[in-house]
Amino acid sequence: MTVRAVRVIAEADVIAYHSARHGRSIARSIAAEHLRADHIEEPLVYPVTTGTTDHPGGYQGAMEEFYAESAARLAVHLDAGRTVAVIAEGDPLFYGSYMHMHKRLAGRYPTEVIPGVTSVSAAAARLGTPLVEGEEVLTILPGTLPEEELTARLASADSAVVMKLGRTFPTVRRAIERAGRLADARYVERATMSGERTGALADVDPDSVPYFSVAVLPSRIGAVPVPVPGDAGVPSNSGETNKTGQVVVVGTGPAGPLWLTPETRGELAAAEDLVGYTTYLDRVPVRPGQLRHGSDNKVESERAEFALDLARRGRRVAVVSGGDPGVFAMATAVLEVASRAPYEDVPVRVLPGVTAANAAAALAGAPLGHDYAVLSLSDRLKPWEVIAERLHAAAAADLVLALYNPGSRSRTWQVGKARELLLEHRAPDTPVVLGRDVGGAEQSVRIVRLADLDPAQVDMRTILLVGSSQTVTVRRGDGRQIVWTPRRYPEKPLAESPSPENSPKAAN
Known part of the structure; x- marks a missing residue:
């Protein structure tokens, strides 16, 4: 808790907090040592959390009614001149329940929001891993999104945090795996609280995951690639060379970032080496630790062979093309070379792009x-x-x-x-x-x-x-x-039909 939050609780007449029907509140447990015996407590108990409801408006209707009633209860105290402190875990306006009170009361009463430490920041601190560095972008997602949407956003993310796990964990795990990020995904449960648990997300039992847990895809910059020995432009290193490499042929679309698919954006970020015509490579943001190999636009076969050689040595290589790589572009050149010895066993994928x-x-x-x-x-x-x-x-x-x-x-x-x-x-x-x-x-x-x-x-x-x-x-x-161009093409006039008396059927 911040010093300001502790002071506000000490000065408040009423302490309000949300809880499930069991009555236990994480927010209250965090603030418990600062509560006084003369504090008026207002537990705001959700009518439904993970169960079902017979409310005529369904889940949304039940929650809207609950928030309205809760706001009315707090308004009674405010109208009586009491100071009300609504306590919330994390930050009040970051996926927090307090925001529903704020929207209903802040326009009517003097309001101050005390910022808090989010679960995102707490999780990163517990993992001891940078979330974002340099010009990386952090993406924060609710695990309640559909799997396809999660996969697309995770594939394109530099680093990401997925919140609201619990029952959504199996879907989130599949999305992370489909996005190719399972190996570096981390799991944090109840960060900074009792019962805290951290570890590799791939090792977590889905049945053991509570709602208050997050999946973390940390900064890619921390995973510095191992250079390939013996290559001009690739520093020599006696480290790992037995890992499985791959080549992914990607298209940047006609121009740049606005034309990239989420999958392509993710592969460009994950690549250890970028290979391509210099003009197209210039469209790809520079990332620390990533090696770039530019060349002239007339050496497609040589470029393909160079990329496949890197992959044979264990590198994760993105061959960068303009537009769609399969339309008068690099996919054909790479596959042609990959069909010959010694490259037949090098994994090669082609990702679509927006063609001109x-x-x-x-x-x-x-x-x-x-x-x-x-x-x-x-x-x-x-x-x-x-x-x-x-x-x-x-x-x-x-x-x-x-x-x-x-x-x-x-x-x-x-x-x-x-x-x-x-x-x-x-x-x-x-x-x-x-x-x-x-x-x-x-x-x-x-x-x-x-x-x-x-x-x-x-x-x-x-x-x-x-x-x-x-x-x-x-x-x-x-x-x-x-x-x-119309989708319907005009029909050609039908040939003149034979008269009944001249038709074969009539002749019989």
């Missing part, structure tokens, strides 16, 4: 609302003849087209040639979306007619979305122009 086509389409409206084809205009890895043939086929099938890698400093004629091929199948006013640097500082999204597509306005940071014969361009009331 979907990102640009969302900004423009819904041009990919119907069937569409994805093509790369780069002839660095396949001949232009193949590209032209596929453009003809997709255009003839009246598919919307998402065209990646349309141009660069060394490729300046492909966009003009593609426009000529497409105009053989599409009307001149077919809408084309030019999405450049989507999600980045220089983001721009423009809509032009296919006939007006200017190759000089297209570079390697641009993606082209070419509409079908059904794609619509509309200017909305706010002046914004949007593009969308």
Whole structure:
């Protein structure tokens, strides 16, 4: 307890505290030595905790009625001029029951809230483990969240504390394990109180877990990775090299943190080594103890082999790609190398990301609302003849087209040639979306007619979305122009049916 809290209790006329039906109150037991015989005590006994209720409003209705009645009881003392101290374990406004009194009474009576030590801080102190360091972010979650939600948030967290365990513990444990954090998860029960227990969360018996316990995922920075011996750029160390390594190929989306999935964010934080094209690595926050291996964008196979070599030596490696790693990106390169000796046994996973086509389409409206084809205009890895043939086929099938890698400093004629091929199948006013640097500082999204597509306005940071014969361009009331492709395609007219007298059935 803080010195201020002790003084306030000493000066109060009334001491109020919440408890279950058994009448025992943790808050009262903590403050017991400071209570006087002449204190008026107001136990606020919950009508329901873990059981059921026959209240017509259900659990929520029963609790709302309880809080209203409790506030009315305290108001009687306040109206009589008495000072009321509502005591609460932890901090009164941090998942505390007092907040329900505060919302009902603070606007009517002079109120002071005395901050307390939260169970989060107490648990960290008992574990003797840093919760967060540097620029890490602490995530605090109630264990009552659905398992999928818990898993997603834990996967993306730097460090985390899950509260309100008890009956939720099995769900919380599964979520932590699914998020890949069970090995470093810690358990704290009744921190700083009698009956305190701490240990590895994986070793805890679910049937022994009370409500007043927390799961702690401490700072990742404390787990300094063991360097791999014998690598340039990786310090030599005679430590552990027999642990199982792995490679995870992740996509950063079109730009940065706003486009990351929770799973990807978690893997980037957990990796010991980051491998990738320098431009994409720059999108990933720098973490102490994490090694970064940047390279040029034209050495994909070498980059994949380097990452797999690190994993063979026991490292946890994230290969960083832009957009979605499986769309014209690093997943193919890694899997191709991983399919050969000596890498066949290295664990490799690919995590999805937001690809440029979907990102640009969302900004423009819904041009990919119907069937569409994805093509790369780069002839660095396949001949232009193949590209032209596929453009003809997709255009003839009246598919919307998402065209990646349309141009660069060394490729300046492909966009003009593609426009000529497409105009053989599409009307001149077919809408084309030019999405450049989507999600980045220089983001721009423009809509032009296919006939007006200017190759000089297209570079390697641009993606082209070419509409079908059904794609619509509309200017909305706010002046914004949007593009969308209907989900329903018009039916072709049915061939003229034979007359009854000429039908085979009539002839018989």
